[in-house]
């Protein structure tokens with residue numbers, strides 16, 4: 095009997111071994127490998143009346159195939175070009191494929207051998223009097239005597255599978271055909287009532303139709319079912335997590351009148367915004383309950399999330415517990431440590447001369463701390479003398495032991511995964527409260543999928559008195575514009591202000607991490623190690639210029655940041671290490687070099703470093719991107735608004751799914767295949783409701799064993815991903 099978990103080899107057929115080596119080990123793996131798209135046989139074009147720019151699908155025999163190499167001017171590396179001629183029976187079309195890696199070029203050469211039959215789809219262009227498709231989608235078929243014969247074997251709707259050179263889409267199609275005949279049953283993750291309410295086809299039909307559709311209607315119905323399955327499994331896992339949390343008991347942290355929080359509030363140098371007050375109340379109320387808080391705090395760059403977190407931390411310390419603040423970078427951890435210590439003043443000097451009687455201590459724990467400092471910090475953490483512990487992922491290490499960890503705050507969540515949060519919460523005796531903060535607005539669907547176990551609060555307003563920031567796109571080639579930018583920095587410094595200059599690279603030798611970038615960008619990017627001395631000796635001669643980047647030691651980074659914060663450095667030339675959270679209100683100008691190299695959210699974050707005080711800010715996005723390039727559009731969007739929520743929409747529209755979800759959700763075969771967190775908000779929402787309702791009736795998923803198994807598998811794959819991330 096052949097079941098879902100049976101090895102693919104048992105299916106038989108000549109290609110089973112190849113398919114197994116391709117990574118599809120079991121029948122389940124194979125059948126879940128669904129077509130990327132379909133081509134309708136009737137859409138195959140007869141290249142009779144061609145127009146440039148047409149989208150063309152042709153079927154034919156390769157009559158010539160030749161590989162050539164050329165030199166990429168920018169990377170100074172060898173690149174490959176496969177030139178192919180296809181005979182469609184009535185005419186000839188040239189195909190050109192570009193590759194930048196030897197492995198890919200090899201693969202391409204083998205795949206496109208003379209005599210092979212294939213389908214090729216792409217946009218038509220005209221080059222040297224020939225019609226040509228550049229990098230067309232390709233699907234190869236087994237050899238035949240004639241084009242017409244080969245065409246016979248092609249179904250009306252041709253599934254196009256993600257394939258490789260050793261396993262053609264065709265091989266997959268054959269093995270899948272066999273598997274569908276011999277497989278005995280399909281795992282069914284949907285309760286029958288949910289299936290009916292959603293009007294979905296049964297799971298066996300869905301698999302048959304997705305692989306061997308006879309009509310578009312079948313494709314649509316099949317995809318609808320399989321998509322819903324994915325949403326339902328994810329949501330069942332999250333619903334179970336929420337249910338578990340609801341039944342978890344933890345120490346309520348109710349604080350005390352006249353404690354550190356009250357003293358801190360009394361001396362706050364500003365008024366809390368309405369949002370800070372509201373979210374603050376919400377958080378304090380939750381901390382006082384016997385259930386662990388799990389809250390996501392989204393807030394525009396500069397909206398003052400740190401104060402909200404600090405107040406929560408003080409409440410926990412007032413209740414005899416400890417709070418940990420986890421930051422994504424060393425620079426940010428150091429800054430948090432510095433500002434929190436400064437804001438608390440004598441409240442942070444517990445047990446020291448000049449400290450208040452009930453004061454606490456703020457410890458800093460990062461990976462590159464010296465041995466002595468580390469030992470001291472660890473001691474403070476373990477003994478409980480440090481009520482607040484600020485750190486990077488070094489905090490996650492096994493050896494870090496808290497006395498009574500009551501609250502975990504994670505700053506800038508997008509750099510931390512679910513499992514990392516879990517690692518830290520595992521350090522507490524009773525489950526701690528968790529507050530996650532992010533300035534990158536998270537779309538509702540992603541929040542529901544990835545962060546589905548968190549409640550959300552949002553800080554929309556900025557503290558009043560915040561200055562405007564003007565953003566201008568500066569074309570690097572235009573004469574005089576860049577000089578004018580440096581002049582603006584000199585003027586601002588003359589008024590007592592400070593400036594950032596941001597580069598995409600540390601040193602000029604750094605290899606371009608983006609080999610896919612096209613040739614037209616063949617030029618050197620500005621680098622910190624080159625630009626800083628250049629500016630210091632040239633355009634910014636009279637000013638105090640320092641540089642900052644990730645390869646400096648922790649001490650050196652801390653010193654530079656301190657000098658910049660205290661005003662003894664005028665201009666900081668840096669990489670994106672300052673991207674998140676860095677807070678120097680006196681800085682008023684930012685010049686971003688090679689701005690097209692940065693994403694929308696990243697630019698928004700970077701720009702958030704200025705305009706934090708009352709000084710009008712100026713952000714200059716320097717770029718050499720051509721007038722018609724999409725990069726320029728992106729920069730214009732950033733220049734056009736300071737609304738992070740608006741920009742996140744622009745950003746999402748430009749990014750791919752994987753970037754949105756992060757490695758955890760996208761990297762694995764077992765994760766989302768059909769469901770798109772960008773476009774399937776509807777499905778996700780309905781699945782969430784249905785899963786929650788089902789869990790209330792069937793908390794252990796005993797009524798749907800296949801669902802229980804799928805949820806378990808999803809959980810395991812998340813854990814495995816975490817281990818891989820190290």
Ligand code: ADP
Pocket residue numbers: 364365366367370393394395396397398399400401533557558675677679706
């Ligand atoms: P973010 O939300 O981006 O992390 P921060 O917490 O770093 O922002 O706050 C940005 C700056 O605003 C800090 O200098 C902070 O002291 C200040 N700030 C926070 N809340 C207020 C407020 N209510 N009024 C004035 N300034 C505030």
Ligand code: MG
Pocket residue numbers: 399400505674675
């Ligand atoms: Mg912050």
